[in-house]
Each structure stands twice: as structure tokens, then as C-alpha cells.
Amino acid sequence: MHTLLKTLPLTCVLLAATACNPAHRIETGGPESITSTSQIDMQDAQDAASKLLQSMIESGEFQAFARTHGRKPRLLFRDHAIVNDSSTRFQMPMLTAPIKEELLQSRLVLLDSTYKGVAGSAQDSEAAANARRNAIRDRDGSSDKRPDFSLTGSINELTNRAGSTRELNLRFTMTLTDWRESAAIWSKSVPISKSGDKATVGF
Amino acid sequence: MTIARFMSPLLVATMLLSIGCGTVNTVSTRTTKPADTVHTAHKGINDLLTEIFLHCTDVRLFRSEPSGHLKVQIDVANDGFSTRTFAWKIVWLDAAGNTIESITNVWEGTSVVAGASVTLTSLAPRANATDFVFQLRRSDSF
Known part of the structure; x- marks a missing residue:
């Protein structure tokens, strides 16, 4: 009995050590990422970037410009042109950098940096x-x-609560403006909604 | 009496089963299958979805205009009585069968409420994409 009492604290420490989740690398925005209802998550940014890019490509505006003018269009895409109106302190390149990278790799546009x-x-x-x-x-x-097109956008949120359940509604919007026409020629809004009473790992 | 004792639970079980197998309530004016339906992909995707108690009703692969890029639409129906949450990803392949690296190759979480259906959509990031791979992952909170 005395031995048991002496080894009990050690047993508790060992059990606690095996129960914790040690730090490990995960797929960025993958199924092991944390989903929370209090802020924008990595999955939200990736999801929004993917859908916005697909819609932008599908519009065919860049391809049409290249056919008409015989050259790739110059696109002005600055990070601060996307206004973050959400409550999450959000580094804009988390959203914009993948889109810029994909636009360059697809060889559809030239990104204006001068x-x-x-x-x-x-x-x-x-x-x-x-x-x-x-x-x-x-x-x-x-x-x-001078640029032929420019991209602007916004991130907006709407929260709601029912008891302990919190709902977060996000809307990522982007607009493409044609500088020759001085008018918007494409716009896309991606809504993302999450609900729950606590953050969790996974979707 | 023996038959009655046996039949009563069977009747109740049958009734419960018939209640449990809900149907997706949709209305369509289409009378024929679309021309761009991909039957082989439909069967393969349906096999995956069946494992998480969903089913695929149609797969359409077509060139989206005016971009000219390939686009896939997968209709997923939930005949059950609980909301199903899953993660899916579509990876596009070029003519040689190699993966096209893109930011569109991301896991996307989707929920389908009981008796409803959703359409999963993906546009090929490059014009040279010729095929795709559909990946499915059951949510831990499923």
C-alpha cells in the first residue's frame, strides 16, 4: 500500500504526458488545421483564394485582352487594396500571395510592381x-x-450567438477594374460560415 | 401466435427502416442526362461517397466558356436523416497524367443537410488540364 502511494504521482505524470498532443507539422489548411468561430482560419483564406482565383480565370477577361492586344495584360494587385473589415488581425499576403503566385504561374497576366x-x-x-x-x-x-487592370477587395464578417453556440459569417470579395473603361468588369464574393461552441481540430 | 410475435418486431423494423431511408427532395425540369455526363467518374466517385453514406447523382466535365478551361461539377445527395460533413479535394492532371500544382488543390469542407444535395465544383487552373482526381475525407466530427 505504501509503495502504491509512492508511485501514484509518477503514474499520474506519465498518464498526463501521454494524453497531451505534442507539436507536430501538419498540412497547411489541411484536415488537421484548427477550425474556430472567433476568427479567420487558414482554411478560410485558402478556400477563399481558391474560389476567387477560379472565378477570375473562368471570366476569361485576361485571355480576351491577350487576344485583342497581342500581349498579356498588366495587373496591379496590391495587398492594401484588399480592405480587412473583419475583427481578425489578418496578414493580407495570407490571402493575396497564393493568388499572385498562381496568376504568374498560369502566365495569364504580368503583375505590375513598378x-x-x-x-x-x-x-x-x-x-x-x-x-x-x-x-x-x-x-x-x-x-x-501603366496597368491595364487592378484588383481591389474586402473582407467582411457578421457574427451571431445562440446560447453558447457562436456563428461566424465571412465574405471575401474581389473586383477587377478595367483601366481603359474605368469600370469594374468582374467581381466575385465568397461566403464562408462556421458555427460551434469551441474551436476544434478538423473541418 | 409465434408468427405474430415474429411479425410485429419485423413490421416495426421495416417501418423504422422506411423512415430512415429519406429521399433527396429536388425537382428538375431536365428529362434527359446532360451530354457531358462522365459515367466512369460517376461510378468511382459514388463508391467513395457511399462509404460516408452519401451518393453521387451526376458528374459533368466540360469546357467552361469563355476561359476554355475544363470544369467539373459533382452532384452529391444526402438521403440520410443527419447532416453529413466531409472534406474534398480535386487535383487536376495534365495530358501526361502529372499533377498540376495549384492553390486550387486545397481541402474544402462541405456540409450537406439531411435530404438535400450540393454541387461540388472545380475549375482547372491551367488550360492544359485533361483529367482530375477526386479525393474525399470523412470529417472527424462526422
Whole structure:
């Protein structure tokens, strides 16, 4: 009996150690990711990016421009052009970086990194300075590299509660504007809704 | 008496079973199958979905206009009496059968309420995609 009492704390510690979940690597946004109803999760950003990109490609606007003008369109896609109106502190490249990467890999557009715009700051200042030197040297306007399209967007949320159950409704919206027409030519809104009383691992 | 004792539980069981097998309540004006229905994919996907008590009612593979990219639509029906949650992913393949790396290759969580159906949709990220692989994962909270 005395031995049993002496080994009891050790047994408890061992049991506690085996019950915990040690840190391990998981597939990004995969089935082992955490789903919560209090904030935007990685799965939400991936899901939204995938659907927005598919809709953008399906619209055929970039392909139509290339057929008409004989070149790929220049797209201005800045992270701060997506306004986060949700309560989640969200690093915008989590949403925009995969879309930019996919647009470049698909060879549908050229992403503009030298246009200064109203903010007066280009994404790549060295490349912007080089582009300006080329424009001054050529003088014929052939180095005018203004964007043909720009992307803007927003992230909005609506929450609700019934007892201990919390519901989070998110809406990721993006709009493509044609600079020649000065009008929006494509827009897509992706709704994502989650409900539950506590965060969980999985979908 | 013996037959009656046997028949009563059987009758009750039959009634319960008939209640348990709900049907998906949908109305369609289509009288014939769409021309782009993919029968082989339909059977394969249905085998997967049956394992989680769902079933595939149709698979359509077509070129989406004006982009010209392939697009797949998979109709999934839930004949049961509880909401089914699952994760699915569609991976597109090129003509050589190699995987096309894309941000669209992500797991997507979907719920189908009892007696309802959903359409899973995916657009090929590249114009050179010729085929796809459908992956299904049962949710832990299922």
C-alpha cells in the first residue's frame, strides 16, 4: 500500500504526458488545421483564394485582352487594396500571395510592381526607377507601363450567438477594374460560415 | 401466435427502416442526362461517397466558356436523416497524367443537410488540364 502511494504521482505524470498532443507539422489548411468561430482560419483564406482565383480565370477577361492586344495584360494587385473589415488581425499576403503566385504561374497576366499610383510608392522601387529612366530615354511613350487592370477587395464578417453556440459569417470579395473603361468588369464574393461552441481540430 | 410475435418486431423494423431511408427532395425540369455526363467518374466517385453514406447523382466535365478551361461539377445527395460533413479535394492532371500544382488543390469542407444535395465544383487552373482526381475525407466530427 505504501509503495502504491509512492508511485501514484509518477503514474499520474506519465498518464498526463501521454494524453497531451505534442507539436507536430501538419498540412497547411489541411484536415488537421484548427477550425474556430472567433476568427479567420487558414482554411478560410485558402478556400477563399481558391474560389476567387477560379472565378477570375473562368471570366476569361485576361485571355480576351491577350487576344485583342497581342500581349498579356498588366495587373496591379496590391495587398492594401484588399480592405480587412473583419475583427481578425489578418496578414493580407495570407490571402493575396497564393493568388499572385498562381496568376504568374498560369502566365495569364504580368503583375505590375513598378507603378507608383496615388500612394507614390512602387512595390519595387529599384525596378520603378529603371522603368522611369527607360521612359525618359525612349520619349516615344513605348515604355509607358501603366496597368491595364487592378484588383481591389474586402473582407467582411457578421457574427451571431445562440446560447453558447457562436456563428461566424465571412465574405471575401474581389473586383477587377478595367483601366481603359474605368469600370469594374468582374467581381466575385465568397461566403464562408462556421458555427460551434469551441474551436476544434478538423473541418 | 409465434408468427405474430415474429411479425410485429419485423413490421416495426421495416417501418423504422422506411423512415430512415429519406429521399433527396429536388425537382428538375431536365428529362434527359446532360451530354457531358462522365459515367466512369460517376461510378468511382459514388463508391467513395457511399462509404460516408452519401451518393453521387451526376458528374459533368466540360469546357467552361469563355476561359476554355475544363470544369467539373459533382452532384452529391444526402438521403440520410443527419447532416453529413466531409472534406474534398480535386487535383487536376495534365495530358501526361502529372499533377498540376495549384492553390486550387486545397481541402474544402462541405456540409450537406439531411435530404438535400450540393454541387461540388472545380475549375482547372491551367488550360492544359485533361483529367482530375477526386479525393474525399470523412470529417472527424462526422
